[in-house]
Amino acid sequence: xxxxxxxxxxxxxxxxxxxxxxxxxxxxxxxxxxxxxxxxxxxxxxxxxxxxxxxxxxxxxxxxxxxxxxxxxxxxxxxxxxxxxxxxxxxxxxxxxxxxxxxxxxxxxxxxxxxxxxxxxxxxxxxxxxxxxxxxxxxxxxxxxxxxxxxxxxxxxxxxxxxxxxxxxxxxxxxxxxxxxxxxxxxxxxxxxxxxxxxxxxxxxxxxxxxxxxxxxxxxxxxxxxxxxxxxxxxxxxxxxxxxxxxxxxxxxxxxxxxxxxxxxxxxxxxxxxxxxxxxxxxxxxxxxxxxxxxxxxxxxxxxxxxxxxxxxxxxxxxxxxxxxxxxxxxxxxxxxxxxxxxxxxxxxxxxxxxxxxxxxxxxxxxxxxxxxxxxxxxxxxxxxxxxxxxxxxxxxxxxxxxxxxxxxxxxxxxxxxxxxxxxxxxxxxxxxxxxxxxxxxxxxxxxxxxxxxxxxx
Numbered sequence: 001x002x003x004x005x006x007x008x009x010x011x012x013x014x015x016x017x018x019x020x021x022x023x024x025x026x027x028x029x030x031x032x033x034x035x036x037x038x039x040x041x042x043x044x045x046x047x048x049x050x051x052x053x054x055x056x057x058x059x060x061x062x063x064x065x066x067x068x069x070x071x072x073x074x075x076x077x078x079x080x081x082x083x084x085x086x087x088x089x090x091x092x093x094x095x096x097x098x099x100x101x102x103x104x105x106x107x108x109x110x111x112x113x114x115x116x117x118x119x120x121x122x123x124x125x126x127x128x129x130x131x132x133x134x135x136x137x138x139x140x141x142x143x144x145x146x147x148x149x150x151x152x153x154x155x156x157x158x159x160x161x162x163x164x165x166x167x168x169x170x171x172x173x174x175x176x177x178x179x180x181x182x183x184x185x186x187x188x189x190x191x192x193x194x195x196x197x198x199x200x201x202x203x204x205x206x207x208x209x210x211x212x213x214x215x216x217x218x219x220x221x222x223x224x225x226x227x228x229x230x231x232x233x234x235x236x237x238x239x240x241x242x243x244x245x246x247x248x249x250x251x252x253x254x255x256x257x258x259x260x261x262x263x264x265x266x267x268x269x270x271x272x273x274x275x276x277x278x279x280x281x282x283x284x285x286x287x288x289x290x291x292x293x294x295x296x297x298x299x300x301x302x303x304x305x306x307x308x309x310x311x312x313x314x315x316x317x318x319x320x321x322x323x324x325x326x327x328x329x330x331x332x333x334x335x336x337x338x339x340x341x342x343x344x345x346x347x348x349x350x351x352x353x354x355x356x357x358x359x360x361x362x363x364x365x366x367x368x369x370x371x372x373x374x375x376x377x378x379x380x381x382x383x384x385x386x387x388x389x390x391x392x393x394x395x396x397x398x399x400x401x402x403x404x405x406x407x408x409x410x411x412x413x414x415x416x417x418x419x420x421x422x423x424x425x426x427x428x429x430x431x432x433x434x435x436x437x438x439x440x441x442x443x444x445x446x447x448x449x450x451x452x453x454x455x456x457x458x
């Protein structure tokens with residue numbers, strides 16, 4: 001097999017504009033947002049314009065044992081979408097049609113390149129609601145959230161992406177095409193391939209169509225925020241809110257390091273004395289005054305220095321905009337970052353938050369932490385200047401210890417961002433050799449040549 005043979009076959013099977021070898025265009029698809037790089041030398045970029053182009057391209061790749069890296073909007077934070085040497089980059093971002101919104105069955109059928117916010121807006125116009133809401137909602141694709149089993153800011157109430165996927169159409173490693181299950185609410189015929197593919201980071205198959213479940217439109221967006229003298233006080237309030245009569249749809253925490261970064265980034269309303277900020281929002285239909293009052297009472301009892309209430313969807317969205325800017329704001333301080341994604345039982349959050357500053361001090365690293373206080377998934381961002389070798393090394397050591405800490409606290413090294421290129425070394429400690437070997441067998445069964453997104457996930 002020669003490079004020219006593969007490219008010739010691809011050009012014969014696909015429209016000319018799909019097969020791209022221009023180095024400048026390839027350079028734009030080398031890494032996802034994480035910046036974790038494995039290669040500068042992919043073979044080619046295939047920018048698909050129709051879903052029926054994916055299987056023929058996969059068959060050609062399989063015939064020549066050419067590696068394939070599925071890519072979407074490249075908003076990932078662990079390197080799952082980053083290129084590998086000699087690989088074909090399967091760009092699914094232009095497969096962005098919403099094919100069906102069914103208000104009776106309460107499902108939507110979409111292609112993988114549809115942006116999450118666009119789907120949310122489309123179903124809202126039909127009086128429906130897609131509850132998956134990653135912080136990167138305006139740039140993340142549905143296919144990307146499928147790849148990592150993303151959670152997001154509403155996971156405390158609505159769970160993760162897997163909970164909302166009815167069925168998938170998938171191109172396998174040999175180019176065969178399957179549908180994982182019917183669109184029905186219930187189906188236990190055979191193994192649950194849908195759940196297996198969701199979260200597999202493109203290592204088991206390439207998703208070309210997704211059916212997701214929907215709900216009726218929720219109530220108006222209102223929220224309560226509190227600033228606290230310590231993260232411990234904010235976590236105490238979070239515990240009281242989660243244990244209350246009404247589960248919040250979002251319960252988000254930011255520490256002093258994140259607040260400082262956000263002030264630098266243009267969000268200047270956070271008080272200088274705040275060591276922590278807590279955001280709690282219900283989305284129940286009807287009168288939510290009692291719920292908002294209970295959230296405020298929990299914050300006051302836990303010693304909040306100031307409590308504010310957002311009384312409109314616009315005010316709530318403005319507050320959430322600051323939370324959504326958390327990752328870019330922290331990275332902007334030094335130019336590079338490890339975007340942590342540890343998840344622990346909520347009863348271990350205090351210990352996690354107490355030990356993160358100790359890790360920063362030990363290694364001379366700069367760490368700011370925020371995330372989902374309602375489900376135990378926090379994002380310690382370790383910042384560094386990429387051109388400063390000492391900072392890079394300190395950040396690497398701090399990130400390694402953070403992953404070890406997550407496992408020690410009975411948690412996981414990744415709650416929603418995925419493993420990608422960044423975290424495979426941490427899997428041994430969390431999963432153990434028996435589970436690791438079982439997962440390798442599953443990978444081999446579905447991808448015996450090991451050509452689908454190699455080096456990622458396991």
